[in-house]
Amino acid sequence: MASAPAQVFKIENAFYRKVALTMGLLMLAGFGLFSALGLTDVTVMPRSAHLHGIIMFAWVVLFIAQNFLGTRPDLSLHRKLGWFGVALATVGVVTAWNTGLVTTSLDRAPPVFYPPYFLALNLLTPVFFAGFLGAAIRMRRQTAVHRRLMLGAIIMVTEPPIGRLTIIALVGGMGGPDIAIPYFAANQWIIPMVEMGLQMLIVAVIMLRDRAIRGSVHKVLWYVLAGVPLLYAAIWGLAAVPAFADFVFSLKGSAL
Numbered sequence: 365m366a367s368a369p370a371q372v373f374k375i376e377n378a379f380y381r382k383v384a385l386t387m388g389l390l391m392l393a394g395f396g397l398f399s400a401l402g403l404t405d406v407t408v409m410p411r412s413a414h415l416h417g418i419i420m421f422a423w424v425v426l427f428i429a430q431n432f433l434g435t436r437p438d439l440s441l442h443r444k445l446g447w448f449g450v451a452l453a454t455v456g457v458v459t460a461w462n463t464g465l466v467t468t469s470l471d472r473a474p475p476v477f478y479p480p481y482f483l484a485l486n487l488l489t490p491v492f493f494a495g496f497l498g499a500a501i502r503m504r505r506q507t508a509v510h511r512r513l514m515l516g517a518i519i520m521v522t523e524p525p526i527g528r529l530t531i532i533a534l535v536g537g538m539g540g541p542d543i544a545i546p547y548f549a550a551n552q553w554i555i556p557m558v559e560m561g562l563q564m565l566i567v568a569v570i571m572l573r574d575r576a577i578r579g580s581v582h583k584v585l586w587y588v589l590a591g592v593p594l595l596y597a598a599i600w601g602l603a604a605v606p607a608f609a610d611f612v613f614s615l616k617g618s619a620l
Contacts, residue, residue, distance in 0.1 A: 373507075375577050377435040380511055383570060384431035387518050391424050394525020397532055410466045416459035420521070423452045427518055434511070446504070453497055453517075457490040469615045476531065476548040476555055480603040480612040485523070488602060492595045493520040496588070512584035519567060519588055520595060523559055530558050556596060563592045 395417075426449045433442040464486025467473060473482040500513035531548075534555070538544040548555055567589045571581045602608055 372577060376508075376511075379573060379577065380515070381431045381435075383515065384428045387522065388424055388428050390522060390529075391421075391525045394528040398528040401532060410463065410470060410472075412459055412463045412466050416456065416463045419452055419456045419459055423449060423456055424518070426452065427514070430514075431511075434507075446501075450497070450501065453494065457494050460486055460490040465615065468612060471616045475545055476552070478552045478603060479616065480609040481552065481556070481599060483612050483615075484599045484602040484608070488595065488598050489520060489523060492591060492598075493517050496520060496591070508582060509584055512582055512588065515570070516584070516588035516591060519563060520591065522563055522566070526559050526562050527555060530555055530562070534558075556599075560592055560596045564589060567592065 426445060430442060430445060430449065433439075433445065436442070464483050467486075468479060468483050473479050477485070494517075496513050496516035496519075500510050500517060503509040503513060531544075534548070535541050535544040538547065567585065571585045571589065574585055575581045
């Protein structure tokens with residue numbers, strides 16, 4: 365571990381730039397491979413889904429850029445783009461909610477997800493994302509805290525690409541979609557548990573590197589780690605509420 369604060373800061377900057385790039389590649393791989401393998405047809409997706417995808421893609425690109433701009437002596441551009449990122453994220457949250465509602469109403473929820481779980485996922489994930497992002501904005505003058513809260517924000521929205529990569533791996537390993545999809549439709553807990561485990565593993569790897577650099581794990585990363593299972597617990601909890609399930613099934617076929 366480097367002992368001088370300036371050296372620690374320099375090493376952290378390099379590490380979090382790599383983390384940001386890795387998150388971007390994860391997003392690209394998850395969505396890109398899923399589409400390339402024909403597991404989704406983007407031409408029949410609702411327009412709200414396309415808009416949400418464009419907004420969040422722009423936010424992820426900005427997230428990567430900010431990890432480079434934030435280490436420069438002059439932070440003026442980093443700060444200006446940060447507020448633009450807040451605007452993008454706000455639209456991203458709203459379009460995520462709308463996409464979940466529209467997709468449910470069109471009865472296009474993936475068959476591997478129980479419909480109430482799918483809508484709860486689309487409603488609550490943006491809330492957790494916004495929570496970490498809001499905390500990061502509030503703590504923007506404390507670099508060590510700010511960058512880890514921003515990491516928490518993007519970790520919360522890694523479920524879609526991780527979920528797609530999980531489905532690709534599991535479907536391939538089970539001999540194709542004709543066998544795998546009915547199996548996962550009947551065992552709805554499997555894919556969410558794998559997703560949660562992989563998200564927590566990503567955070568754990570970052571925590572190990574954090575300890576190697578600083579000598580201890582920054583407390584914010586413990587909040588990020590705890591946030592992952594808390595998110596899934598909230599999703600399952602909402603999906604299990606009878607009134608919410610009734611609402612979801614009433615939406616199906618309503619064509620919002």
